[in-house]
Amino acid sequence: MKILIIGSKGMLGQALVKVFSAGNEVLAWDREEIDITEAQSSNIKIQNLRPDLVINAAAYNNVDGAETERELAQKINGYAVGYLSKTCKGLDIPLVHYSTDYVFDGTNRKGYKESDFPNPVSAYGESKFLGERELQKNTDKFYLIRLSRLFGKEAYIASAKKSFVNLMLDLAKNHAELEAVDEEISCPTHAVDVAERTRYIAESKPEFGIYHAANVGSATWFEFAAEIFKIKQIDVKLKPVPASRFPRPAMRPQHSVLLNTKLPPMRSWKEALKEFLISN
Secondary structure, eight states, rough: EEEEEESSTTTHHHHHHHHHHHTSEEEEOOOOOOOOHHHHHHHHHHHHHHHSSSEEOOOOOOOOOOTTHHHHHHIIIIHHHHHHHHHHHHOOEEEEEEEEEEGGSSSTTTOOOSOOOOOOHHHHHHHHHHHHHHHHHOSSOOOOOOOESSEEEEEEEEEOOOOOHHHHHHHHHHEEEEEEEEEOOOOEHHHHHHHHHHHHHHHHOOOOOEEEEOOOOBBBBBHHHHHHHHHOOOOOEEEEEEEGGGSSOOOOOOOOOBOOOOOOOOOOOOHHHHHHHHHH
């Protein structure tokens, strides 16, 4: 199968390229090869390539930056997804696109199913929800996969933000005491696991629609950090603090656990985190 992966230098993109490379012809494209916000040029390039599947892992991921760069976030996360969807519909091929737990408002402490209606509380969440709507409006052959609190190998892109895992490890090198927000419950998820779940979907070909791909279990940022230090056996005093301790421009959902009700469960986030930290 000829597979086009867009956003191949990002954290998720790298994992996708690695996971899909076995037995497939993988075309790994990033900004140098395609600008998904340019509808005409990207359409021509994809038409010339004639892939069997397009996977879009390109995204604007700066949650706080989106509050002041709302138009840019909507352009990349929203309207560009519509352009890709139209191209894939014209070629009669499926499109895989990724969204986020941040499309939900976080008021449901029981977690969110695939069928729950989004209600984002930030500009970033709004831009991702726009992408979801553009996807569903412009093609019927789509797999919309929502992610949560991704960790993994750092992106090759200079502008990419550091993952929470590596941020904590870096801070621990120079600080005996650290603070972490003991709020905002979500599901830490390994990028490799998301890539493997994506391949499972692409090969098993379930019904087109929305799927949640998050490791089992949930945690606050404090609990996430504590597990990182526990696995790496780092002696650092970690203090739980409220979100107000670190004021940020964008609101975050307080409880955005993604419930997977349509596919076999993924492994626990603690198991995935341990594998990642031991192998890196």
